[in-house]
Amino acid sequence: MTVTGGNRHDSTQLIPLVEALPTIRGKRGRPWQRPRWLYGDRAYDYEHHRKALRERGIIPRIARRNTGHGSGLGKVRWVVERTFAWLHQYKRLRTRYERRADIHLGLLRLGCVLICYRQLPTSF
Known part of the structure; x- marks a missing residue:
């Protein structure tokens, strides 16, 4: 999580957030350093973002501007x-x-902790 000024565009924080991602653990073997895909809405549809993600080995799944809805991102954006x-x-x-x-x-972190705490009893 990062906090910026209210008048900053969200897309300015895309690459710093990707750089701050921790190592992904799970399966045996060498842990992934980066996610395979990154999903984003139309606000992140800039070619320099797509290029920066591809350089890091991440497949960008970003909706295109000036196209109709129904790109399928709603299945993961919800x-x-x-x-x-x-x-x-x-x-x-x-x-x-x-x-x-x-x-x-x-306060944002505290809110996330409370949300996770409330979801724990229903996740087992």
Whole structure:
């Protein structure tokens, strides 16, 4: 997670977020350093983002601008939208009242912890 100013475009943080991803663990053998695919909406449809992702060995699955809907990204994007809806149940995260970014980031992390805590009993 990163916090930026309210007037910054989201796409400026794509590459720094990809660089900050931890090693992906799971199966035996050498762990993956990067994900295989990156899904994004039309806001991230820039050729320099696609090129930077391909250089890192990530296949970009980004919807194209000026095309009709129905690209199929909704099958995986709903997870992100659902998470935003869960975070917006906390009023201080819905509208940013804090001036300091570290306080807002702390509240955002606390909201994520509470969401995960509530999901644990139903995941077994």
